[in-house]
Amino acid sequence: MRPRHKVEGMTHQAPAVESGTTDIPGKPTSASRTTLSHIMTHNDTNLLGTVHGGVIMKLVDDAAGAVAGRHSGGPAVTASMDEMVFLEPVRVGDLVHVKAQVNWTGRTSMEVGVRVLAERWNESTPATQVGSAYLVFAAVDADGKPRAVPPVVPESERDKRRYQEAQIRRTHRLARRRAIRELREKRAAEGYED
Numbered sequence: 001m002r003p004r005h006k007v008e009g010m011t012h013q014a015p016a017v018e019s020g021t022t023d024i025p026g027k028p029t030s031a032s033r034t035t036l037s038h039i040m041t042h043n044d045t046n047l048l049g050t051v052h053g054g055v056i057m058k059l060v061d062d063a064a065g066a067v068a069g070r071h072s073g074g075p076a077v078t079a080s081m082d083e084m085v086f087l088e089p090v091r092v093g094d095l096v097h098v099k100a101q102v103n104w105t106g107r108t109s110m111e112v113g114v115r116v117l118a119e120r121w122n123e124s125t126p127a128t129q130v131g132s133a134y135l136v137f138a139a140v141d142a143d144g145k146p147r148a149v150p151p152v153v154p155e156s157e158r159d160k161r162r163y164q165e166a167q168i169r170r171t172h173r174l175a176r177r178r179a180i181r182e183l184r185e186k187r188a189a190e191g192y193e194d
Helices: 053-072 157-189
Strands: 034-039 076-086 094-105 109-120 128-139
Touching: 034 053, 053 076, 053 094, 053 109, 053 128, 076 157, 094 157, 109 157, 128 157
Parallel strands: none
Antiparallel strands: 034 094, 076 128, 094 109, 109 128
16 A cells, blocks of 8 residues: 655645756746546536536546646646636536646645636537636655656746746645644644544
8 A cells, every 4th residue: 555645745845946946957837738628428417417516626637637747757646626616517518628737836746727618519619618726736756755846937928927826826725724723733722622
């Protein structure tokens, strides 16, 4: 059995691109950008006849995992999924496109941004955005231990904006985790058992 990953420590690292703590050459955003497409069938639906959110989430995780593995040059595990937003229902017969790219990198972790678009399989109308998500992946070696990742090099103004927004999300993630830990420690010190 593989050892469990200590995900919390993997996401506390300072960005390698800023701190210069890695001698791994950076990779441009486009080097690992990926689109996964899948047509939705009756097997994917819920009782309302729309596609299960979980089906979409699996496609999101699959695409993001491919991007994280490509960027890091090896295995990467999902550490967290933030802000999964469903904007429109997806229906049977929709061709779903899941577009993913690395937005930010730390020493051993990466944020992958994902956009989900859908279009009717038999129409020539433009695809509509139906969802989005941000996932954090941690690169691991064969023993499941954290390993360094190349810094991401934003190429466009949009990539730079995404990098900056990812840093904000990271700050909020860490602050939320710290606040919850402090609350639990305080409650335990006061004798409350959860």
